[in-house]
Amino acid sequence: MTMTQTKxxxxxxxxxxxxxxxxxxxxxxxxxxxxxxxxxLFIFFxxxxxxxxxxxxxxxxLYGSSTIGIMAVGVSLLMIGGEFDLSTGxxxxxxxxxxxxxxxxxxxxxxxxxxxxxxxxxxxxxxxxWILMKTKLPSFIVTLATFLMLTGLNLGLTRLIGGSVSSPxxxxxxxxxxxxxxxxxSVTIGGVDVKITVFIWFALVAxxxxxxxxxxxxxxxxxxxxxxxxxxxxxxPVKATKIGLFMGVGxxxxxxxxxxxxxxxxxxxxxxVGNEFLYIIAAVIGGCLLTGGYxxxxxxxxxxxxxxxxxxGIVYAQWNPDWFKFFLGLMLLLATIVNLIVKRRxxxx
Amino acid sequence: xxxxxxxxxxxLQNEKDxxxxxxxxxxxxxxxxxxxxxxxALSDVTMAVDNGRVxxxxxxxxxxxxxxxxxxxxxHQHDAGxxxxxxxxxxxxxxxDALDAGIATVYQDLAVVPLMPIxxxxxxxxxxxxxxxxxxxxxxxxxxxxxLKELAEMGIDLRDVEQPIGQLSGGExxxxxxxxxxxFGAKVLILDEPTAALGVKQSGVxxxxxxxxxDRGLGVIFITHNPHHAFPVGDRFLLLKRGKSxxxxxxxxxxxxxLTAQMAGGAELAELAHELEQLxxxxxxxxxxxxxxxxxxxxxxxxx
Numbered sequence: 220m221t222m223t224q225t226k227x228x229x230x231x232x233x234x235x236x237x238x239x240x241x242x243x244x245x246x247x248x249x250x251x252x253x254x255x256x257x258x259x260l261f262i263f264f265x266x267x268x269x270x271x272x273x274x275x276x277x278x279x280x281l282y283g284s285s286t287i288g289i290m291a292v293g294v295s296l297l298m299i300g301g302e303f304d305l306s307t308g309x310x311x312x313x314x315x316x317x318x319x320x321x322x323x324x325x326x327x328x329x330x331x332x333x334x335x336x337x338x339x340x341x342x343x344x345x346x347x348x349w350i351l352m353k354t355k356l357p358s359f360i361v362t363l364a365t366f367l368m369l370t371g372l373n374l375g376l377t378r379l380i381g382g383s384v385s386s387p388x389x390x391x392x393x394x395x396x397x398x399x400x401x402x403x404x405s406v407t408i409g410g411v412d413v414k415i416t417v418f419i420w421f422a423l424v425a426x427x428x429x430x431x432x433x434x435x436x437x438x439x440x441x442x443x444x445x446x447x448x449x450x451x452x453x454x455x456p457v458k459a460t461k462i463g464l465f466m467g468v469g470x471x472x473x474x475x476x477x478x479x480x481x482x483x484x485x486x487x488x489x490x491x492v493g494n495e496f497l498y499i500i501a502a503v504i505g506g507c508l509l510t511g512g513y514x515x516x517x518x519x520x521x522x523x524x525x526x527x528x529x530x531x532g533i534v535y536a537q538w539n540p541d542w543f544k545f546f547l548g549l550m551l552l553l554a555t556i557v558n559l560i561v562k563r564r565x566x567x568x
Numbered sequence: 569x570x571x572x573x574x575x576x577x578x579x580l581q582n583e584k585d586x587x588x589x590x591x592x593x594x595x596x597x598x599x600x601x602x603x604x605x606x607x608x609a610l611s612d613v614t615m616a617v618d619n620g621r622v623x624x625x626x627x628x629x630x631x632x633x634x635x636x637x638x639x640x641x642x643x644h645q646h647d648a649g650x651x652x653x654x655x656x657x658x659x660x661x662x663x664x665d666a667l668d669a670g671i672a673t674v675y676q677d678l679a680v681v682p683l684m685p686i687x688x689x690x691x692x693x694x695x696x697x698x699x700x701x702x703x704x705x706x707x708x709x710x711x712x713x714x715x716l717k718e719l720a721e722m723g724i725d726l727r728d729v730e731q732p733i734g735q736l737s738g739g740e741x742x743x744x745x746x747x748x749x750x751x752f753g754a755k756v757l758i759l760d761e762p763t764a765a766l767g768v769k770q771s772g773v774x775x776x777x778x779x780x781x782x783d784r785g786l787g788v789i790f791i792t793h794n795p796h797h798a799f800p801v802g803d804r805f806l807l808l809k810r811g812k813s814x815x816x817x818x819x820x821x822x823x824x825x826x827l828t829a830q831m832a833g834g835a836e837l838a839e840l841a842h843e844l845e846q847l848x849x850x851x852x853x854x855x856x857x858x859x860x861x862x863x864x865x866x867x868x869x870x871x872x
Contacts, residue, residue: 445681
């Protein structure tokens with residue numbers, strides 16, 4: 220060690236590092252643009268419509284947000300991992316159809332169908348990831364193909380088995396009541412009914428955030444999205460990580476699919492088309508980079524909340540819902556621009 | 569014919585490991601070759617790496633340097649010859665395999681993820697964890713502490729391990745990558761053109777870290793196309809050209825001038841002088857190049 224200049228073991232705070240205030244640290248977070256957007260939107264709707272801030276209205280907004288947010292959790296992680304999934308919208312319906320058609324056709328307890336749906340959902344994720352890793356095609360193409368195939372299968376098989384475009388009612392079958400309690404019940408808090416999906420959503424966001432920030436797998440997710448070759452070179456199991464992310468999306472799809480099924484008792488086989496974009500929009504508004512390697516689960520949740528506020532806020536403000544899509548597009552554009560500016564500013568400091 | 573050009577196989581057997589004093593090397597290649605389809609990327613390469621020694625691999629672009637390290641690092645498999653680790657024949661299926669055998673590679677692109685903080689990059693793929701089963705989490709504080717300490721010990725004075733590694737300079741990133749390999753118990757450290765994209769001063773810094781890694785007892789494979797960087801730190805020199813070995817020397821058998829001359833390739837220089845002459849009007853340059861040809865011819869004992 221002749222060449223070593225001895226340095227103090229734990230260097231004192233460096234003079235080159237200007238003290239960063241907690242505020243500046245906050246500005247460096249991926250979800251800050253979405254947070255600012257959410258606050259602005261909330262204040263806006265609160266001013267326009269007095270009913271918007273009522274507890275009941277808030278519960279409804281949270282419910283609307285959760286149906287997007289549950290999927291946005293999986294989709295956000297997938298996007299941080301550098302991939303894309305266009306099949307999520309219809310995969311949700313596939314899951315619901317599997318559960319209802321299987322238990323109806325074979326007259327089993329609905330829980331058997333529910334478990335089979337979980338297997339199917341995870342398999343769809345696995346197949347998406349496996350094809351992607353094998354062919355090295357862009358995930359846009361692979362999942363677009365899955366999207367089309369699932370759309371066709373949903374319609375075709377439902378008509379073939381049940382003879383109709385919607386699945387038969389399963390409300391009087393064994394296990395329906397308990398399944399509904401798990402996937403589609405409400406909890407009353409202070410006189411306000413809050414749907415259980417809101418709690419599932421919060422729990423998923425918490426788990427995903429923990430995984431991302433505090434576990435090895437989280438480190439790998441950032442790495443495979445940031446630079447898959449570099450990750451592979453240092454021994455990160457790139458294939459397993461990416462396939463796992465697709466399966467995570469599948470799991471979220473299963474939860475939402477079960478909610479859709481048990482909130483009512485039948486599923487329309489043609490539904491779900493277009494929803495995949497809502498999940499991606501939520502993730503992007505929440506600060507996930509389209510190119511991967513950057514983002515957060517909380518960001519995706521805030522993105523979903525923005526979606527929920529805009530969706531219901533327009534109704535509470537008694538505007539024509541026709542304007543919703545325009546509004547959503549504008550939000551997407553503004554949020555991504557704000558994200559970009561905030562990120563550049565934060566990196567300069 | 570150059571008198572110093574010895575049969576490679578004999579040289580390898582005569583070499584002794586400085587630690588064990590036997591011909592068993594930390595890592596050795598014997599007649600290793602690799603082809604991609606009908607393209608022969610590398611053929612019949614023989615070299616050895618020992619503890620506390622630096623083996624330099626020199627060659628121009630396309631000489632087969634990258635193929636060579638990819639074989640040793642487990643990214644590709646060789647299809648001719650033998651790769652020995654501590655005298656035992658091996659063939660790596662994946663980079664993980666090579667890492668487990670104690671071979672760490674610092675790539676030209678450094679295998680770091682620019683958007684990720686330094687400490688996350690430092691431990692990427694080998695994260696420290698605590699807790700059990702599904703509740704196993706990363707020991708973030710410890711990882712940050714170790715990163716800071718290890719880098720300080722390598723003489724790298726970093727500002728903040730939370731900053732994205734993409735914000736560091738090229739030299740600093742090299743050093744993080746080297747420190748990472750040293751910390752994770754690498755026995756063999758492969759450095760792929762670490763000085764290629766660096767300025768004079770930064771190159772000097774990186775060369776110093778190579779010597780530090782050597783002094784810690786690592787066997788270093790230093791890949792470069794610059795003999796001026798290789799000669800001061802190297803103990804052995806393997807010269808590659810068009811996928812073939814054109815010489816393998818111990819430091820005591822070769823001088824920097826000879827090394828440069830071998831690298832420069834007298835034939836190419838002679839051709840350049842000829843072309844310039846035909847163009848006309850470049851009298852000074854032609855004379856200069858011809859002078860170099862003469863010099864190369866003198867040092868290598870060949871005529872062009």
